[in-house]
Amino acid sequence: MDKMIQSPNGDVTISNDGATILKQMQVLHPAAKMLVELSKSQDVAAGDGTTTVVVIAGSLLDASAKLLAKGIHPTTISEAFQKASDKAVEILEGMSTPVDLTNREALIQSATTSLSSKVVSQYSNLLAPIAVDAVLKVVDPSHSDNVDLKDIKIIKKLGGTIEDTQLIDGVVFTQKVAGGGLHKIEKAKIGLIQFCLSPPKTDMENQVVVSDYAQMDRVLREERQYILNLIKQIKKAGCNVLLIQKSILRDAVNDLALHFLAKMKIMVVKDIERDDIEFICKSLGSRPIASIDHFLPENLAVADTVEEFGAGAGGKLVKVIGAANQGRTVSVLIYGSNKLVIEEADRSIHDALCVIRCLVKKRALIAGGGAPETEMSLRLMEHARSLTGMEGYCFRAFAEALEVIPYTLAENAGLNPISVVTELRNRHVQGEKTAGINVRKGCITNILEENVVQPLLVSTSAIQLASECVRSIMKIDDIVTTR
Ligand SMILES: Nc1ncnc2c1ncn2[C@@H]1O[C@H](COP(=O)(O)OP(=O)(O)OP(=O)(O)O)[C@@H](O)[C@H]1O
Ligand SMILES: [Mg+2]
Numbered sequence: 001m002d003k004m005i006q007s008p009n010g011d012v013t014i015s016n017d018g019a020t021i022l023k024q025m026q027v028l029h030p031a032a033k034m035l036v037e038l039s040k041s042q043d044v045a046a047g048d049g050t051t052t053v054v055v056i057a058g059s060l061l062d063a064s065a066k067l068l069a070k071g072i073h074p075t076t077i078s079e080a081f082q083k084a085s086d087k088a089v090e091i092l093e094g095m096s097t098p099v100d101l102t103n104r105e106a107l108i109q110s111a112t113t114s115l116s117s118k119v120v121s122q123y124s125n126l127l128a129p130i131a132v133d134a135v136l137k138v139v140d141p142s143h144s145d146n147v148d149l150k151d152i153k154i155i156k157k158l159g160g161t162i163e164d165t166q167l168i169d170g171v172v173f174t175q176k177v178a179g180g181g182l183h184k185i186e187k188a189k190i191g192l193i194q195f196c197l198s199p200p201k202t203d204m205e206n207q208v209v210v211s212d213y214a215q216m217d218r219v220l221r222e223e224r225q226y227i228l229n230l231i232k233q234i235k236k237a238g239c240n241v242l243l244i245q246k247s248i249l250r251d252a253v254n255d256l257a258l259h260f261l262a263k264m265k266i267m268v269v270k271d272i273e274r275d276d277i278e279f280i281c282k283s284l285g286s287r288p289i290a291s292i293d294h295f296l297p298e299n300l301a302v303a304d305t306v307e308e309f310g311a312g313a314g315g316k317l318v319k320v321i322g323a324a325n326q327g328r329t330v331s332v333l334i335y336g337s338n339k340l341v342i343e344e345a346d347r348s349i350h351d352a353l354c355v356i357r358c359l360v361k362k363r364a365l366i367a368g369g370g371a372p373e374t375e376m377s378l379r380l381m382e383h384a385r386s387l388t389g390m391e392g393y394c395f396r397a398f399a400e401a402l403e404v405i406p407y408t409l410a411e412n413a414g415l416n417p418i419s420v421v422t423e424l425r426n427r428h429v430q431g432e433k434t435a436g437i438n439v440r441k442g443c444i445t446n447i448l449e450e451n452v453v454q455p456l457l458v459s460t461s462a463i464q465l466a467s468e469c470v471r472s473i474m475k476i477d478d479i480v481t482t483r
Contacts, residue, residue: 127162301325
């Protein structure tokens, strides 16, 4: 289920993403802080399963409390949990099926699963393929065991609906063309400048007193000459699209400069953020130009078209398509009718991208819907029977704790958790390894037939991180406050 989070200043966030919810919570207890950190580390390691990891950790803590009450020493519990988590990961690996990156269908299914619990789930047939195509576009075949999600630029635009969300194979600027006039340039030669097209300022607080009109004329003439010189040099290099980085010292471009640029038929996009420079350069295969002396033809990027597009409530944007030396980058343009929806759509797409990244890192899929947890629980129980003493006891507690996932899924689907989990266990005993909770139909089915699949890495990392967190909490016997 989704959570509505209200911050002290009245901002409201609606989210289902575990990491986001926990990040915004103001927890005081140091152990609770560890759980927040746990969810963050799952976000870094896998990107999805951030709720699962905390739910499992909570259940394991609950189990440990019961074991402690029975008089078992924390170190014994901690060691047994370590072994149990290793064994659980083994079981998960055993039930996974390898997946190939060329199998687009399977990738889309796992992205759909990660989106299915989100607010934007009804758009998953649109968003899942976008996420898959975006990641496949930026994957580097030579060392493709990781994906840098920074190469996928997510642009959020208010107006329209999520249905208008699109993947753009190029660079998108959220600002419209400055000055107006030009809306489309074919065979663009793009220059990205980091210097300003406006009269220079003095370094210190100086005052120039202008006392008559003749002096004023001279000042204006000088200014005009200075700017015209800069722009002539830009034109000489063959540039017809100019991207101007935002400047905090003075106006990066003034009206006079815009006027001249429009006359020379140069399209201008101003206010480019410093943080975006790296992405733009990588996408266009060019370098930023820091001074007019370096504004040479070889420093310009070549692209098929630069055009202004989009209208209506969202306002206009500019996109660059078909850069000659295009890097492995891609842009995803998200539309949404209000800020809450856009923010959640962004987080959900991020989750879907992370799921695909997990599959690039570790190419295996497992079933979802509580099937892996039930299977792990059952196999660990079996294994516990072969163990003796306290260890077997702790193994059994660990195995039981894992059933929290199918229990919670059943509860959220509006089913009776106890009967569903019992039935699920029964089906797994009979050898149906992929029997899971079918949330849509409200019964237990072979979850693979429903195409509810998730990356192996999400589940293994959730188990490993949760048990690691619980173990470190178990090893603490007191809190010392220093003030
Ligand atoms: N259609 C479905 N039917 C049954 N179970 C599903 C379905 N879609 C997802 N699940 C299950 O829901 C769980 C994931 O839920 P959810 O995405 O809300 O949390 P999370 O992935 O742990 O955390 P987050 O997405 O917030 O980082 C997984 O156990 C997955 O197997
Ligand atoms: Mg998820």
